[in-house]
Amino acid sequence: MAMAEKHNHIDNKEIQPLLVFGPPLIFPTFEARNFHKYRFLKAFSSQLPLHQFLTEQNVDPSSIQAILCSPSQQVSTDVIQLLPSLCVIVTSSAGTDHIDLVECSHHGIQVVSVPGDQAKDVADMAVGLLIDVLWKISAADRHVRKWGPSMHRNLSFGSKLKGKRVGIVGLGKIGKEVAKRLEPFGCRIMYHSRNQKPFISYPFYSKVVELAGNSDVLVLCCPLNEQSRHLINREVMLALGKDGAIVNVGRGALIDEKELVRCLMEDEIRGAGLDVFENEPNVPNELFPLDNVVLSPHAASLTSDGFTEVCELAAEALELFFSSKLPSIRLLDG
Amino acid sequence: MAMAEKHNHIDNKEIQPLLVFGPPLIFPTFEARNFHKYRFLKAFSSQLPLHQFLTEQNVDPSSIQAILCSPSQQVSTDVIQLLPSLCVIVTSSAGTDHIDLVECSHHGIQVVSVPGDQAKDVADMAVGLLIDVLWKISAADRHVRKWGPSMHRNLSFGSKLKGKRVGIVGLGKIGKEVAKRLEPFGCRIMYHSRNQKPFISYPFYSKVVELAGNSDVLVLCCPLNEQSRHLINREVMLALGKDGAIVNVGRGALIDEKELVRCLMEDEIRGAGLDVFENEPNVPNELFPLDNVVLSPHAASLTSDGFTEVCELAAEALELFFSSKLPSIRLLDG
Incomplete structure (x- = not known):
């Protein structure tokens, strides 16, 4: 019609x-x-x-x-x-x-x-989750509430942002806002997207597995489609490595969630800050006892x-x- | 000798x-x-x-x-x-x-x-706590772990950083690093210190109570001494108001902690992100059940x-x- x-x-x-x-x-x-x-x-x-x-x-x-x-x-x-x-x-x-x-x-x-102004809000959340994962803010907060004042001997220490190589997956509106916010922290920005962007000086990686191998943190900001579904698979997570963290403010299915849970449980990666999940509103139960993950209920656009x-x-x-x-x-x- | x-x-x-x-x-x-x-x-x-x-x-x-x-x-x-x-x-x-x-x-x-490079680390933590308090990241993380996936209807929503007036108390090394990090989020920076700084264009307030009255968030970065002890008293907190938040990465005794606990319990202020406490390592027990506070165990320099x-x-x-x-x-x- x-x-x-x-x-x-x-x-x-x-x-x-x-x-x-x-x-x-x-x-x-x-x-x-x-x-x-x-x-x-x-x-x-x-x-x-x-x-x-x-x-x-x-x-x-x-x-x-x-x-x-x-x-x-x-x-x-x-x-x-x-x-x-x-x-x-x-x-x-x-x-x-x-x-x-x-x-x-x-x-x-x-x-x-x-x-609305969601790109900026989502970028705020991405940076909040990134600081939280590296500095273990939520984990420390839970420990203080549970164990009281003497907790700070029980939790391993965080890691500074300065010098961290942050690989942004999807340098659209949100990705650019994330990059802009992270620069003053002394992070080194690099990115992967379908095509290299003109007028952008950040190092470009055409393969996400290569970006992961050269990053300390991956921040996922790209849309979900058939090409990007499970873009972050086990191979990419292993390339990121034991000192690497993932922040996902895109869509849950950008990551193979089963493999992510396994990598987090077995310390194959340092940690993850997740605002989105593969089968929302379900959050995998296996993540609840872990201190290397920050769980946010798809709240990045909810102010x-x-x-x-x-x-x-x-x-x-x-x-x-x-x-x-x-x-x-x-x-x-x- | x-x-x-x-x-x-x-x-x-x-x-x-x-x-x-x-x-x-x-x-x-x-x-x-x-x-x-x-x-x-x-x-x-x-x-x-x-x-x-x-x-x-x-x-x-x-x-x-x-x-x-x-x-x-x-x-x-x-x-x-x-x-x-x-x-x-x-x-x-x-x-x-x-x-x-x-x-x-x-x-x-x-x-x-x-x-060491503590000013930058402390500034990272200050921004992390600020995002956490406004976006309720730690609170949401606890809720997801406790109540499971359907939690996001139970917790009130966060607030964006864009346009927030951030009053920095003590614009020394740490305060300047905080300001630098918050600018790309679209925050409006203002400050209080003993003397107005030359070559700094941020609005200066000689009285902390006036800074509080014009701020959405106060970030405390000044040293503790006899002049700054309990600088943030009940009057300052009431001037900050119900929509105002406090981030403290300085020293606990910069705030009258008893009054802070009261203001947080009675929702006289929006919330607080605290890396320091008045009688460390003691953290006031009254804060443990509250969702409007983020508790960090003096970890801002611990990476x-x-x-x-x-x-x-x-x-x-x-x-x-x-x-x-x-x-x-x-x-x-x-």
Whole structure:
């Protein structure tokens, strides 16, 4: 169905149905602010398959033009094929790997990402996790709380940032923000990406295993796709070595998680700071007793001050769509 | 006793007694490397008063010319007055508030500080604690381990660094390194110190309470002395306010710790990242259940790579003294 045809279905005077997947963490705020504009169809709160859920809600699938979603629920081929009038998917995340982009492309569906200032927030978190892993801040905090004041003889010492070789995997927006933050610490930055970047003087490695062999820390900031899935495999971790650490603020499946758990348990690498996991929201239980890992619940884009911003951007994106001005906002696909 | 007279006592061919207080954390390594040069008198391992300990060890107090120490044990007036030949005190720390500097000055005793590259390490830790407090990294890590994957609905969200007004208390070596690291995060730096610094463009506040009133985070990097003791009192904390956080990498007694505990328990301030405490090694028990505080066991200068460096500097300082070339190394007092 062509875009022009689809838009003929719109009646701006009516309260629009908005299908909500995920839900995005901004949703409670979004709902409170926009309850008069949309009929919220909370697919996330139902165990039923989507078509049954819509039947139960007495909603015609062809009345749905927009989805608001987050990475915690897939927008799959089945979902897209069920909704003939779907025109726009707004996601609160920077990543879009939870959305079937190929299927969206076939149907002329626009995917709009409203991550706000997320690149900077994610970079903050990456540096926080890196300092934490090297200095063992979280581990020491747990020990003080458990063992009291005399703990500091029981935990091995941290390691300084100065002179550390930091290999950034994916030198996009986030990767560049990470590099900028780490330079004043005296870290030496190098990177891997699909192609060497023009006007960037950091050493480039076309093979991630070679980057790992020359790095003290790997920071993963690249998107997840079929090429990058399990990019960090056992071979890469062994190349990084016993003194090497990994920080992952990209997506869990960038790393072969089973192998990562094994390497951490057997001290094949120094440690890891993980904001993302392969099967979220599950975190491998084997990691819980380990002191060489920092576990963060996919929180790198979750700040109270960032929420307001994302909430406003999502509202703006949907409003632009329903008033037919969508092409003026940033499109990832379509 | 004049320095020249004292030096007459030295016999370089003899193994010198070295009184060890603290001990510095480098001590095991130091001892292993220098066992052939010194007779180590481990005052730290005895419960006896110093004069009894020396009698028990069959050591004449007047044979002792040098002390190796750390901030975990006081070098008091009594100690100094007991040792008529004492010429040099080598401390592994940047701070010297554990040493009676006035008494040292009266007796011409040189105090040598060998902190290595500590300013940079302490600045790393300050930034690590700041990110941790704002982003709640340690708290989230504990929650994931305790409650498993679904925790991220139970903990309130963090706050971004961008735009935060960071008030640095004490813009010396450490404070400047902290400022340099925080600039790329988009923080706005301001400071308080005894005097306004020339060639520094950051806003200066002559009163710490005014700095607090204009800051989102206070980072304490100044030395402890009679003027700075309890500089951060209840009035300053209330000026900082409910959205304000404190990071302390200076000394515990810079803050009125009782009031700090009260402010943290009653959410009068947002949180605190503490590497130092008023009565180390004691950490106030009331802090253990709180999620708005990060507890670090005075670890900001403790890196495995920094240890080797400090160990070598301490050995060099003592060697220079015993070969009578001490004045060529950095003196803090004397």
